[in-house]
Amino acid sequence: MDIKLICDTLCDIPDEIQKKEYLEIVPLTLIMGGNEYKDGVDIDKETFYKSVLETGEVPKTSQATYMQFKEIFEKYIADGKKIICINGASSKSGTYQSALLAKNDVDGDINVFDTEQLSLGAGQFVIRACDMIEEGMDLENIIKKLEEIKDSAKILFAPASFDFLKKSGRVPMTTAVIGNMLNIKPIFYMEKGEIGLETKVRGVKKLVAKLVDLVIERFGTELNEVTLTIGHGCNLEDFEKLKREVEAKLEGKVKKIMTTKGGVCICSHTGPDIIAVSFSK
Known part of the structure; x- marks a missing residue:
């Protein structure tokens, strides 16, 4: 080759x-606790999740x-x-x-x-x-x-809370506090270099259903051409709910379904308790 x-x-x-x-x-490079780590070389995802949850620190990346x-x-x-x-x-x-x-x-x-x-x-x-x-x-x-x-590639991601987005300056403090109090689950997107708020739902059950429904709404009769990846951080319970929803609504209808874990770079800003889907046609 x-x-x-x-x-x-x-x-x-x-x-x-x-x-x-x-x-x-x-x-x-991840900068955390005054130390530098090469992502995936000096620190793995599980060690990163554990450290961030224990310290509440928002790491930086280089x-x-x-x-x-x-x-x-x-x-x-x-x-x-x-x-x-x-x-x-x-x-x-x-x-x-x-x-x-x-x-x-x-x-x-x-x-x-x-x-x-x-x-x-x-x-x-x-x-x-x-x-x-x-x-x-x-x-x-x-x-x-x-x-x-590029015309069809997109990620939809949902952190479990607003806490890390607040700390990293991605959402205002008042929005974060109200969102956490009301159990509001934001779904963010990234498409062609831009990050924005796709929609908001209340509760994990509605969240996982909405993530899958958004894929179905986007592609309709072209679902059979779609490569789908579902991802998670340390929140395995939420991920299992998403996985079941994907299997119920999309298995056998899309070209490919793969799974992975959210990496150090994205979870440095969103927190390690995240679920996500990405897709392309």
Whole structure:
């Protein structure tokens, strides 16, 4: 295989995708408790969830660097590979820019791709790229198809409470307090680089139903073309409810259903108790 696929840890992907031999993952840095950790190298998701819940600290993240990408690009170009580098949204992190700068300083066939997404949303592009590589599609057509996927790729995510969004400045304090008191569950979206409030429901039962219904409403008769990823953090009980809802309404109707855990980068802002769905056609 002459294609090397590279992504960063802004892309949350299932374990079976992470294990692909032609994929390499470039870690961002987590800053927590005065220490720095390479995401997925020095700290795993479960350790991160536990630490954040115990301390209530909102960690910070630092972009992957120019040198990280340059060294990886040079390594695989020397091996005769053509490179596709898939990155989290350039509007939310300088990681894409680091990769682009490194590309410009390395001679070879290197394609740096801005997903305009984060977390499971960015992971959609990695999953789809793997599918295309394994189908034997050539590099030019993979890049073309990835661009087309931007029109349908989206993540919907719902933190269990407003607490971490409040601490990280994502929602006003009054909104957070009222939301927690009334058991209001916000559903946020990210689409083409923009994060916003999709809708609000009351209670977990209505939340999981709404997440699935939003997918059905968006694609209608085209559900059979949809790749769906469902994700969670430390809140396994809520995730099991979402999983059952997905199985009841979408199993056998969509092209593929995969599961993963919310990563360090997204959960640093939303908190570790989160459920999410992402999809693309």
